[in-house]
Structures are given as C-alpha cells and as structure tokens.
Amino acid sequence: EAGVTQFPSHSVIEKGQTVTLRCDPISGHDNLYWYRRVMGKEIKFLLHFVKESKQDESGMPNNRFLAERTGGTYSTLKVQPAELEDSGVYFCASSRQGEGTDTQYFGPGTRLTVL
Amino acid sequence: AQSVTQLGSHVSVSEGALVLLRCNYSSSVPPYLFWYVQYPNQGLQLLLKYTTGATLVKGINGFEAEFKKSETSFHLTKPSAHMSDAAEYFCAVSAGGGNKLTFGTGTQLKVEL
Secondary structure (H helix, E strand, C coil), X not given: CCCCEEXXXXXXXXXXXXXXXXXXXXXXXXXXXXXXXXXXXXXXXXXXXXXXXXXXCCCCCCCCEEEECHHHCCEEEEECCCCHHHCEEEEEEEECCCCCCCCCEECCCEEEEEC | CEEEEEECCEEEEECCCCEEEEEEEEECCCCEEEEEEECCCCCEXXXXXXXXXXXXXXXXXXXXXXXXXXXXXXXXXXXXXXXHHCEEEEEEEECCCCCCCEECCCEEEEEEC
C-alpha cells in the first residue's frame, strides 16, 4: 500500500507569488488533514476534509490560503499571495473512516521557503 | 480545548541508556494520545497510541508509554537507546477518531556513544 505522498518536496518562491501544494492520501482514506510547522514551533492543524467536504477549517490562518479536494481524492493547498511568514513545512495526513480513523498517516511534507 | 507540553526540546542519552521523553497534556474530554517520530528528511511515523483500555501501550522499535490520567501524562520510554533512535519525537492529543491532532513542540533526541 502506497503511503501519503506530497508534491513538491521543496518550493522556494518570492513574496507575492503563488504556490500550490499537492497531497495524495492513502487510497481509500476519506479523512485528509493539512498541518504546518513553522521553524522552531509546533506542528499546527490547518484543516480537515472528509471526502470532498471541509469538516474543520479552524486552523487556516487567513484567506490567502485555499484548500480543495475535488472528487474526494487528492487535495491541493494554494497560498496566494505568499508572505514571508508562510515559510515552513506543510504536512498532509490521511486516515480511514470508521475503525482506524484515529490513526493519521503523514506524508513527508513540503518545505516552503518564501523570500 | 487541548494542549500538549513536552519538557525538554533537546535530550541527550548514551547508547544503551534509558530513554525518557516527557509529555503532559490538557484535554476537556477523554484524550487520545500519540507519539510520532520524525527521522531526518522523512515524514512523521506513528510510534504508538493510546485510545482506550490498557494504559501501558507498546509501540514499534521497543518504545512504550503509559497513560496516567491523574498526572495528565503520557511519557515515552525505551529501556536501552540505540544510535538509530536519534530523531525528533512529537507527542500529540486528539479528542477522538476523526479529530485533529494537537502537537507538542517536539523533543530532539541525541544518542551518543
């Protein structure tokens, strides 16, 4: 079974540009989560999809961030326009519905650097 | 609301020595508790979890943790450290399955010869 994959692994952009991060969850996992770790800080929750619906987006920092999960498969997280404070590592995680839903499997992360 | 406190951002042990990484949590509901490990240039890997039932849980690579409700703790231990255990360890809490994880700030474990 393939794990959670994220693309790209690294992205370096200038302030004001747009970046789109992609996450492919484990096949069959209806729950998809985005988290972010800013350097030196804790990993923080951004949002949670159940299939294509946003279940909880309480962690999204502002309206420059847009997450989508069309068709309930892969998800994208767009940052537009990027600011310096958006730099960090963005993690995606997925889990099953029902039994096993408590275990989130994480991808390797996308390291975003905004210059 | 939930929160996690990990005492010690950096812990150093000798190879063969006991590993003890501390985690205290706060939760308004019965917590689900997790330890994840991140090796260099890799994603987070689940070490072990407590949901319900037995309070002493065993995980991969010889790690275990004990849920102590009275102390609101979930400390991670391993009897004998190995060089390959060098990594960053994260404690996390959730309100149950299908809920977000709230993480501590992480503990970097260094294992010395």
